[in-house]
Amino acid sequence: MRRCTLVFLAALLTMSISAAPVDVEQARSVALSFLKSNHLQTRSSAPELALVWSDAGAATRSGNPSQDATFYVFSQTDGNGFVVVAGDDLAYPILGYGMQQTFRKDSMPVNVRSWFDGYRRQIDWMRENKSMAAKEVTAAWSRLRQGNMQLKSGGVQLTTVLWDQMTPYNDLCPIVDNQRTPTGCVATSTAIAMQYHKWPDVGTGSHSYTSQTYNLSLSATFDTPYQWDNMPSTYTAGQYTSAQAQNVATLMYDCGVFSEMNYAPGNSGALTLTAARGLVNYMKYDKSLHVLQRDNYQKDEWEAIIKGELDDNRPVVYGGENDQKEGHQFIIDGYNEADYYHVNWGWSGLANGYYLLSVLEPEVQGTGGNSGGGFSLGQDAIISMRKPVEGSAYQDMLVFFYGENEGTVFAGLTATTDDFEQNRLFAIQYGYVGNMSIRTFSGNLVVALVDKDGNTKEFISGEEPVTIEIERGVGQEVPCTITQTIAPGDRIRLLYKSSDGSEWQWVRGNGNTTGEIVVAADPSTSTEDITAGTGVTVSYDAAGTVQVTAPVAIKEVVLYDMNGRLMKRQPAAGNTQLSLSYDSYPAGIYVLEVVTAEGRSNHKLVKR
Secondary structure (H helix, E strand, O other): HHHHHHHHHHHHHHOOOOEEEOHHHHHHHHHHHHHHOOOOOOOOOOOOEEEEEEEEOOOOOOOEEEOOOOOEEEEEEEOOOOOEEEEEEEOEEEEEEEEOOOHHHOOOOOOHHHHHHHHHHHHHHHHOOOOOOOOOHHHHHHHHOOOOOOOOOOOEEEEEEOOOOOOOOOOOOOOOOOOOOOHHHHHHHHHHHHHHHHOOOOOOOOEEEOOOOOOOOEEEEOOOOOOHHHHOOOOOOOOOOHHHHHHHHHHHHHHHHHHEEEOOOOOOOOOHHHHHHHHHHHOOOOOOOOOHHHHHOOOHHHHHHHHHHHHHOOEEEEEEOOOOOOOOEEEEEEEOOOOOOEEOOOOOOOEEEEEEOOOHHHHHHOEEEEOOOOEEEEEEEEOOOOOOOOOOOOOOOOEEEEEOOEEEOEEEEOOOOOOOOOOOOEEEEEEEEEOOOOOEEEEEEEEEOOOOOOOOOOOOOOOEEEEEEEOOOEEEEEEOOOOOOOOOOOOEEEEEEEEEOOEEEEEEEEEOOOOEEOOOOOOEEEEEEEEOOOOOEEEEOOOOEEEOOOOOOEEEEEEEEEOOOEEEEEEEEOOOEEEOOOOOOOOEEEEEEEEEEEEEEEEEEEEE
């Protein structure tokens, strides 16, 4: 068996990518097939499709020019409707579509460009990491090429207004360099969600701030009643009154001020968390409102959260960021059974349609528990945006983020041992614990032993009282002792509870941090060292977590299946321990390559 595995590994390390770029005519054929399967059954003739946008020739994530497109956007020439096709068949073929709206590159808002830049970065990442197409992806391409890919019916579609960022919406926004600045996508998206709820009747309090780029002194007193019934769903030139223009401009400006909008000609920006805080503090929304970050959750977890909001009739203010870490918001107001989400970009309906939230497969999308090493999607969402509910509570959100302080690296949880025994003292370093709540966190942190299902067995450290300002973090090392019997699948997590809270919550990790440490592997799974003599140990449990320990700094780990397909690549930031999750993978044999400062080792994993 060892010889066969070594032969496989040698082939694996020299393998080439099996997926292939998709040229424009192939993409056009796929787009037409999709439209025929889902929209055009009753038409007597096929539509004409025009290529309205492609990123062919754009730079890759590494900065090198690429002639291969990562996406194509086709629009129907005889009416509304568009289809977005992936530029490589390693990605799911249809990235987005709209049956009723138009798609024009010449008037595209910044948030649309940013979202498509995210598609580009994800597909570039897959190409550069030599990913292979999943079976589901290959099957989808095959069905489309055969003209048989009809989407499942069902889902939810909420009706939101088709507002914009320019006149009359920005009539009260500041003038910079003789130009009226746009409202900003955060203000427009927030205003659209507020209009859906028709809340508040009137705001409360006042707010002032100085903008970052142009040092504008801005303020608002939120005492003007909002005339929700006199704000049209669309504002077409010549078809609205001055009062209607004033109503929506007042709302937009108020949203900009409580979001601390950085107004600028061409593009105004603000942070999701600041907007969320303003909704509670000034717009009287329920204090349970909070912001979640996509990279802290598994794909299924995340999409269940978003669907839950829509099922409860709450449009979601959703955000993404580009390579420059610039955030851009929009509204998600629906989904279908094929896991496409309906987006209102806040640009008078332009490019509104159904889109995938990610091109990547679940295994490289976020992590929640472990240092997943996945691609950072940089997405967030405002959750629980609703009118006040009696008895509700603040939802404090503490998460791990990567950082350094005087030479000490903080990347989630780190233990001083990898050989955990009952009643033996060891230490856990945790940090940075960041506060992504809408208020200052005041409460306790504690290190806990939990079982394979996440149920707390015992606290293994003392409770540490902490106060963490918004968007700040803390880190420290604490002594720990496990007193209960250690069972397969047990793991260590950091928990938090606010001073006015009733339940302990888990401090989640993301792609750069470790959110839990496996204490005991499940004996139902096994590993085998393919490369001996390196001192690297690998264990795996039934909950889907791999624990890697090395005598020297780990640079990265790379996971392959037995077909040579790259499943995950994870940097290790120089730590000697890390964990990663692949619980969504099927049973089978996998090879984990561990790259350390002294070389490489390979380990066979058997998932039963």
